[in-house]
Amino acid sequence: MKRKAFIEKTAKTLCELCAVVAIFAVxxxxxxxxxxxxxxxxxxxxxDLLFKTIWKPTASEPSYGIGFIILxxxxxxxxxxxxxxxxxxxxxxxxxxxxxxxxxxIVRTAIELLAAIPSVIYGLIGMMxxxxxxxxxxxxxxxxxxSHQFTGGANMLSAIIVLTIMILPTVISVSxxxxxxxxxxxxxxxxxxGATKEQTIFKAVIPAAKSGILxxxxxxxxxxxxxxxxxxxxxxGAVNIPLPFNSVRTLTTQIVSEMGYAQGTHRQVLxxxxxxxxxxxxxxxxxxxxxxxxxxxxxD
Amino acid sequence: MMSISRRKFIDCILRFLIYICSTFSxxxxxxxxxxxxxxxxxxxxxxxxxxxxxxxxxxVGIAGNIVNTLLIILITMIIxxxxxxxxxxxxxxYARPGRVVTAIEYATETLTGIPSIIFGLFGMTFFxxxxxxGYSLLTGSLTLILMVLPLITRNTQEAxxxxxxxxxxxxxxxxxxxWHMIRTILLPSxxxxxxxxxxxxxxxxxxESAALLFTAGSAKLLPKGISGFLAKPFQSGGTLTIQMYLxxxxxxxxxxxxxxxVVLLIIVLAINLATKVLTKRFDVxxxx
Numbered sequence: 001m002k003r004k005a006f007i008e009k010t011a012k013t014l015c016e017l018c019a020v021v022a023i024f025a026v027x028x029x030x031x032x033x034x035x036x037x038x039x040x041x042x043x044x045x046x047x048d049l050l051f052k053t054i055w056k057p058t059a060s061e062p063s064y065g066i067g068f069i070i071l072x073x074x075x076x077x078x079x080x081x082x083x084x085x086x087x088x089x090x091x092x093x094x095x096x097x098x099x100x101x102x103x104x105x106i107v108r109t110a111i112e113l114l115a116a117i118p119s120v121i122y123g124l125i126g127m128m129x130x131x132x133x134x135x136x137x138x139x140x141x142x143x144x145x146x147s148h149q150f151t152g153g154a155n156m157l158s159a160i161i162v163l164t165i166m167i168l169p170t171v172i173s174v175s176x177x178x179x180x181x182x183x184x185x186x187x188x189x190x191x192x193x194g195a196t197k198e199q200t201i202f203k204a205v206i207p208a209a210k211s212g213i214l215x216x217x218x219x220x221x222x223x224x225x226x227x228x229x230x231x232x233x234x235x236x237g238a239v240n241i242p243l244p245f246n247s248v249r250t251l252t253t254q255i256v257s258e259m260g261y262a263q264g265t266h267r268q269v270l271x272x273x274x275x276x277x278x279x280x281x282x283x284x285x286x287x288x289x290x291x292x293x294x295x296x297x298x299x300d
Numbered sequence: 301m302m303s304i305s306r307r308k309f310i311d312c313i314l315r316f317l318i319y320i321c322s323t324f325s326x327x328x329x330x331x332x333x334x335x336x337x338x339x340x341x342x343x344x345x346x347x348x349x350x351x352x353x354x355x356x357x358x359x360v361g362i363a364g365n366i367v368n369t370l371l372i373i374l375i376t377m378i379i380x381x382x383x384x385x386x387x388x389x390x391x392x393x394y395a396r397p398g399r400v401v402t403a404i405e406y407a408t409e410t411l412t413g414i415p416s417i418i419f420g421l422f423g424m425t426f427f428x429x430x431x432x433x434g435y436s437l438l439t440g441s442l443t444l445i446l447m448v449l450p451l452i453t454r455n456t457q458e459a460x461x462x463x464x465x466x467x468x469x470x471x472x473x474x475x476x477x478x479w480h481m482i483r484t485i486l487l488p489s490x491x492x493x494x495x496x497x498x499x500x501x502x503x504x505x506x507x508e509s510a511a512l513l514f515t516a517g518s519a520k521l522l523p524k525g526i527s528g529f530l531a532k533p534f535q536s537g538g539t540l541t542i543q544m545y546l547x548x549x550x551x552x553x554x555x556x557x558x559x560x561x562v563v564l565l566i567i568v569l570a571i572n573l574a575t576k577v578l579t580k581r582f583d584v585x586x587x588x
Contacts, residue, residue: 004477007477007479008477008478008479011478011479011482012390012394012478012479014386015386015387015389015390015393015394016390016394017386018382018383018384018385018386018387018389018390019386019387019390019391019395019404020404021383021387021449022387022404022407022408022411022449022450022453023403023404023407025407025411025446025449026407026410026411028422028426029414029418029419029422029446032421032422032425032426033418033421033422036421036425086321087321087324088321090317090318090320090321090322091318091321091322091324091325093318094318094319094321094322095322098315098318099322106326107322107325107326110325110326110328110329110330111325111329112572113329113568113569113572114325114328114329114332116503116507116568116569116571116572117332117507117565117568118506118507118508118509118541118564118568119507119509119510120507120509120541120544120545120548120561120564121332121336121544121561121564121565122332123545123548124336124544124548124557124558124561125332125335125336127548128335128339128554129335165328168325168328172325196307196311197311198310198311198314198315199307199311201314202314222413222415225415226414226415226416226417226418227415228415228416228417228509228510229509229510229513229541229545232549233545233548233549252415252417252510255417255421256417256510256513259421259424259514260513260514271421274417274418274421277415277417277418278414278418281413281414281415281418282410284413285409285410285413288409288413289406289409
């Protein structure tokens, strides 16, 4: 009997320990990101580091301004959301409101598979398909402009398109489930009042599902901010102001491209870039919590 | 008041846009799969899968990267699965709602949202530098454990929730201890869900690149003999995705890159199919 009690107790304690791993992991990551990212802020100066825009880490008089890098991440993510959310929402409307069983399943499966494709494959296709097209546009647009630095198509626009595609699965799947959760009585009531199917969808169903859709948008924001490999491959290799045809670096691609060889202060600054990204993600996480909570309140 | 013809016109446009957007997602997938297959399928043959790229022998192959990927999957899953399942059992069966549970669930949620490049930075500095494991498969695996943990915990929790409470009460009523009940009744009933979570985690590992670039490194040689395999976890090794990234960028070898892309796509599609089949079976057993 004693042995049994011992086993019971050990099992409970072990499970408890397993559960605490997640807390430890989050604490350790947070502490490490701050510990590694803070020194450069002190060394270079908060303003010089975050708001100056000249990035010359290996020059004899190095300059570590990551302003354009932060800006590129913000602009890239925002634009990808502006493009991706409407497309994703409309596709979700199709799956939830208009599709038959078979066609709905086909679209849903396609979206699941899109979500499962590794980001390096998106990057590779971006390099081989998107960049040459962009280069064509670039050649036409900047034909007579000698001040433009040609990028071979690896530019902000390519990055935005790849990001848009990569956030679609997240936006679509979360929006679909929140649209499906809207009660059928709402649809019936709207139709009975003489609204057309489209009016019902856009004036009744989507507003009712808005907090769920918002959750999808916030998740998509996190995905776009954090995506690293695919954009490293398509966005080019120079720090520039994030204009459509400029080669740009974002927070993530900056780390991927330079962490391999960076030394001293340069390396510390890259950790600060990581810290900035981490803080952005924490803000997104907080927003997510709020969006979820709003969703629960709606149901109540 | 809007005229009826104008209303009809707007409805028509909206409907058209909805069709365009959903067709776009399907075409996108077909386009990606088709393009990768066309460009890469001719690269994939027995030599490509079973040999290592060598200038001396004149071979191009990814056997080393396949072995590295498998080893990372193995090490990660051996550690992550028990922790994830144990954590889910604690949350669902032992814990009373309160601060601790909220903190654990919030931490799990946060881990899901952290981008892989951050995991990579943390793994590099903590496991690689602080614990002195350097660039090694072990460093990579330890990093990935933190990444896939939420996936396994969440899926196990979902599976445990679907086990009827009458099972629990019945076993306890017959005099079984709580752990005995969990081990003999709950875990077998929740097994399909646990396996689904594990397969999803494997899929995540196969596709992961940013978290491995600065933790597991990029070596591509095959380990020699049993001692070689035993020492491999402590040595640097690039997975398929890492090799593909390097082939497409610094090495400029697009043939190999597309070859690896084909292999990756096939693995990812197979994993998705497997989870689909499993989830379906799971649903059927629930209805009975």
